[in-house]
Amino acid sequence: MIEIYHAPMTRGIRPIWVCEELGLPYSVVPVDFSSEYRASPAWRRMNPVGKVPVLVDGDLTLFESGAMVQYLVDRYGGQGRPALQPAPGTETHARYLQWSWFAEATFARPLGEIVNHRRVFAEGERSDRAIEEMQERSWLCVSAIDAAVTAGPWILGEEFSAADVMLGYSLMLHTALAPGDLPDAVARYWKALSARPAYLAAAAA
Numbered sequence: 001m002i003e004i005y006h007a008p009m010t011r012g013i014r015p016i017w018v019c020e021e022l023g024l025p026y027s028v029v030p031v032d033f034s035s036e037y038r039a040s041p042a043w044r045r046m047n048p049v050g051k052v053p054v055l056v057d058g059d060l061t062l063f064e065s066g067a068m069v070q071y072l073v074d075r076y077g078g079q080g081r082p083a084l085q086p087a088p089g090t091e092t093h094a095r096y097l098q099w100s101w102f103a104e105a106t107f108a109r110p111l112g113e114i115v116n117h118r119r120v121f122a123e124g125e126r127s128d129r130a131i132e133e134m135q136e137r138s139w140l141c142v143s144a145i146d147a148a149v150t151a152g153p154w155i156l157g158e159e160f161s162a163a164d165v166m167l168g169y170s171l172m173l174h175t176a177l178a179p180g181d182l183p184d185a186v187a188r189y190w191k192a193l194s195a196r197p198a199y200l201a202a203a204a205a
């Protein structure tokens with residue numbers, strides 16, 4: 001049984017969402033998200049940098065959400081289940097990889113730093129300018145998605161893929177942390193993503 005060590009509304013949503021899309025059995029193991037627990041030797045053995053999530057499947061332990069998503073689709077996608085990715089080696093697959101990596105390495109990065117900034121610094125020590133600058137970076141990513149998803153409905157066009165799962169979590173963070181109206185194509189995309197039963201199940205986990 002796949003185990004996903006998760007805290008509510010964190011990146012564990014991504015592998016849970018993929019398990020739901022694939023119809024895979026899994027269990028969610030709640031993690032104490034306090035800084036103290038995440039710094040403990042017990043949790044550092046699971047995740048060496050003290051973050052969430054962690055996925056365990058038999059002897060395999062993973063501590064990057066994008067790697068979990070890719071592992072799940074490679075290992076369990078297809079074979080009577082949705083593939084959730086284009087055929088490897090194709091140009092569409094290259095675009096799939098680009099958007100999957102973009103979701104975490106470029107888009108989620110400033111958003112995660114806003115969360116960390118607010119967690120680490122007390123009210124009077126925080127820099128509004130630093131937070132605004134991170135929000136601007138996030139809006140630039142939204143513009144990139146807007147241009148790409150205009151044809152839609154999904155980031156690769158007609159085919160829903162795990163890249164949409166990767167981006168969906170980052171968009172969820174963006175809507176929570178960077179106030180303002182989404183441009184039309186992204187608003188439609190986010191509405192479609194956040195209405196998927198698999199997303200709703202993951203967001204409730």
Ligand SMILES: N[C@@H](CCC(=O)N[C@@H](CS)C(=O)NCC(=O)O)C(=O)O
Pocket residue numbers: 009010011012050051052053063064065066104112116
């Ligand atoms: N790139 C990592 C990022 C993991 C991450 O930043 N997780 C957040 C929760 S969503 C966390 O544990 N933050 C606590 C911290 O950074 O101290 C992944 O995608 O798994």
